[in-house]
Ligand SMILES: Cc1cc2nc3c(=O)[nH]c(=O)nc-3n(C[C@H](O)[C@H](O)[C@H](O)COP(=O)(O)OP(=O)(O)OC[C@H]3O[C@@H](n4cnc5c(N)ncnc54)[C@H](O)[C@@H]3O)c2cc1C
C-alpha cells in the first residue's frame with residue numbers, strides 16, 4: 185500500500201512522487217487532496233492531488249520541504265511506502281466548461297493548479313497560465329503546464345527569467361492589456377493569493393483560491409481548518425479547499441496558519457538533535 | 463470474609479495525577495475484588511441485569527469471581543459484552559447496572575463496573591488470548607467506523623461466520639475510545655487489546671478509508687458486501703457563533719482531544735503534532751467531554767483550568783464522579799456564566815473571554831430551568847486558551863453520498879431503534895450516528911442488535927426488503 189513508484193527532484197526543496205493508491209486514484213478529481221503520515225509518531229499533513237491515473241492506480245504529489253514532515257517525506261525513496269494516506273478529501277473544484285480562465289500559480293502552487301488546468305483544457309476552456317517563483321531554478325512543472333495551457337507566462341521575483349515581478353503583477357498587466365477573462369484561479373503562498381485577489385477585485389473578476397489552513401483529520405471532525413468566507417465560518421477540508429478569494433478573511437487565515445510556528449521550529453530542532461532517528 | 467461497605471478503589475493522589483496522563487483509578491487488587499464480590503447477594507431475580515443495556519449476566523460472573531474462577535467469570539461477561547475492560551472503566555454505572563442493584567436501597571450497590579474491569583484486566587495479564595477463528599460462511603458484511611458500535615457488530619457477525627471488514631477514516635481504529643477519551647481514564651493499550659480481540663475473530667480493519675470519499679456505500683455492494691452497518695459516530699463539533707471564535711487558541715473539544723489522545727501531542731516533540739499548553743484554559747460546557755478536556759489542560763501544565771457553564775451545578779450533564787475528580791484535581795467552576803465574546807490581541811491570539819452572569823428562569827423543553835442573562839453583569843476572564851465542548855452531531859457525509867439513506871434534520875440517520883434498519887435496503891446503522899452523542903454501552907448495544915438483524919436477514923436468503 186502507498187508505495188512510491190517514481191520520484192523526481194524538481195528543485196532543491198521541491199519533490200514530486202507518484203504513489204500507488206488505487207482507491208484514491210479511482211475517485212480523485214481536480215481540487216481534492218489527501219492527508220498522509222510518514223511515521224508512527226508522525227503528524228497528519230494535507231497535500232493536493234497534483235495528478236492521477238485511474239488505470240495505473242496512482243496519484244502524483246508535489247511538495248515543498250518546509251518543515252519536519254515534508255522533510256521526512258523527502259527522505260523516502262522509490263520502493264518505500266507511505267505509512268498512512270487517506271483521500272480523496274475536499275470537494276472537487278467547480279470548473280467552467282468554456283470561456284477564458286487565467287491560472288495563477290506561485291512556487292509549489294503550480295502542483296495544485298495543474299490538474300485543474302488539465303481538466304479545463306480537456307473540455308475546451310481557453311487556459312492561460314501564469315507561473316512564478318523567486319528565481320528561475322525554482323520554476324516547476326513548466327512542461328506539464330505548457331501541455332495543458334494555451335499560453336504560459338513565466339515570472340521571477342529576481343528577474344532571472346521571464347517577467348520580472350510577482351505573478352499578480354503579471355496578471356494586472358494582462359488585464360490592463362485588454363485580455364478578457366471569465367475567471368481566475370490563484371494558488372500558492374497565502375500572500376500571493378491575497379495579492380492576486382486584490383488585483384482582480386476592482387474588475388469584479390471571479391477569483392478562486394485554494395486555502396491551506398492547518399488540518400488534523402480532514403473529514404470535518406475537528407474544526408482546525410476553519411476559515412471565514414463571506415463572514416461565515418467554513419471548514420476547508422469539507423467545504424473547500426477552493427473558495428471565492430474575494431470573500432476570504434485573509435488576515436485571520438494568515439494568523440491561523442502561523443499559530444504553531446514556534447512548535448514547528450522546536451519539532452525540527454528536536455529531530456535534528458536526535459540525528460534523524462525515529 | 464463478607465464485608466459490609468463497598469470496597470474503595472485506590473486512586474492516584476489528586477495533586478500528582480493532575481500533572482500526568484497515567485490512570486487515575488488504579489483498579490482492585492485480587493483481595494479487594496474478592497471482598498467486593500462477596501457482598502453480592504446472587505439474587506434470583508437480579509435487578510442489576512435490567513439496568514445494563516446489553517444485559518451482562520452480572521450475578522453469573524460475580525458468582526465465579528467469588529470462587530476465584532476468573533476465567534469462567536470473563537467468559538460469562540464476554541457472552542454479551544465484547545469490550546469489558548472498556549465498559550468497566552467508562553460506563554456510567556451509577557445510572558445503569560449499579561443504579562438497580564438491591565444493595566443500593568440500604569447502602570452502596572455492588573461496584574459492578576470495577577469488578578468487570580478487574581476480571582478483564584486479569585485476563586489481559588494471562589498473556590495472549592487465543593481465539594478460535596470461526597469457520598467462514600462465505601458472506602461478506604462491511605462496517606463503517608471502528609468505535610464501540612462498529613467493533614461490537616463486527617465481532618458478533620464474525621462469531622457467526624461472516625467475513626467482516628471494518629472501514630475506518632482515521633489511521634487508528636477505536637473511534638472515540640482512541641481519539642476522544644483520554645489515556646488517564648481509558649489507557650490506549652486497553653483499547654488496542656479490545657481491537658486486537660476483534661481482529662482475532664477474523665475481522666479485517668481497513669484504516670484510512672473515508673466511506674463517501676474513498677469509496678461509496680454503493681461501491682461496497684459492488685465489491686460483494688451483502689450488508690452494510692454504519693457506525694460512523696457523531697463527530698461534528700459545534701461552535702457558539704460568537705465573535706472571536708476563530709482566534710488562535712480557540713479549539714473545539716474534538717481538536718483539543720484528538721491532538722492529545724490520537725496524535726499524542728502531550729508528548730511533543732517526541733511526537734510531531736503540536737498543541738498549545740495554555741496557562742489559563744477555559745473549557746466551555748459541562749458534559750463528560752468538557753471534563754475530559756479541562757483535565758487534559760491541567761495535565762498539559764495549565765496554572766488555571768476552568769469550566770465555564772451557563773447553567774448551575776445540578777444541571778451539569780457530566781457524571782458526578784468525573785466532576786468530583788476534576789474538582790479534586792483543582793479545576794475551577796464558573797457556573798451560571800456564559801461567554802458572549804472572545805477577545806484577542808493584535809496577533810490574533812486569545813487574551814480573554816467576555817462573559818455574562820446568568821440566572822435560572824422557567825423550565826425549558828428539556829425540563830431544565832432556562833438560564834437567562836443578568837443585565838449589566840458582563841465581566842472579562844483572563845484566559846489564553848478556550849476549548850468549546852458544546853456537543854457534537856453526526857457527520858453528513860454518508861447521508862449526502864448514499865442515495866436512499868435518510869437522516870433527521872439534526873443529522874442523525876433514520877433507523878429502527880430495535881433492528882438498526884435504515885431507509886436504505888441492506889444498510890443498517892447504530893450508535894452515535896443514529897442517536898447523537900450517547901454512551902459506549904448504548905453504541906455497543908446498537909451494534910449487537912444490528913448484527914442480530916443482519917444475520918436474520920442474510921440467513922433468510924431474502925433479497926427483497
Ligand atoms: C488542502 C491543502 C493542500 C495542500 N497541498 C500542498 C501541496 O500540494 N504541496 C505542498 O508542498 N504543500 C501543500 N500544502 C501545505 C502542506 O500541508 C504543509 O506545507 C505541510 O503540512 C507542512 O508540514 P511540515 O511538517 O513539513 O512543516 P511544519 O514545520 O509543520 O509547517 C510549516 C507550515 O506548514 C503549515 N502546516 C503545518 N502543519 C500543517 C497541517 N497539519 N495542515 C496544514 N498545514 C500545515 C503551517 O502553515 C506551517 O507554518 C497543502 C495544505 C492544505 C491544507
Ligand SMILES: Cc1cc2nc3c(=O)[nH]c(=O)nc-3n(C[C@H](O)[C@H](O)[C@H](O)COP(=O)(O)OP(=O)(O)OC[C@H]3O[C@@H](n4cnc5c(N)ncnc54)[C@H](O)[C@@H]3O)c2cc1C
Pocket residue numbers: 552553554606607608609610611612629630631632636637638639642643644671672673674693694695696697719750751754857859860892893894895899900901902903905
Ligand atoms: C471526550 C469523550 C468522552 C466520553 N466519555 C464517555 C464515558 O465516559 N462513558 C461513555 O459511556 N461514553 C462516553 N463518551 C461517549 C462515547 O464515547 C460514544 O457514545 C461512543 O464512542 C459512540 O460509539 P460509536 O461506535 O457510535 O461511534 P464513535 O466512537 O464515534 O466511532 C465512529 C468511528 O467512525 C469513523 N468514521 C466516521 N465517519 C466515517 C466514514 N465516513 N468512513 C469511515 N469511518 C468513519 C470515525 O473516525 C470513528 O472512528 C465520550 C465521548 C467523548 C467524545
Ligand code: SF4
Pocket residue numbers: 513514515516517518520543549550553555558559560574575578903
Ligand atoms: S456493561 Fe456497563 S452497564 Fe453493563 S454491567 Fe458492565 S458496567 Fe454495568
Ligand code: SF4
Pocket residue numbers: 501502503504505508509510511520521562563564565572574
Ligand atoms: S442486584 Fe446487586 S446484589 Fe443482586 S445480583 Fe445484582 S449485583 Fe448482586
Ligand code: FES
Pocket residue numbers: 398399400401402403404405406407408409410419420421422
Ligand atoms: S481538518 Fe479537521 S475539520 Fe477540517
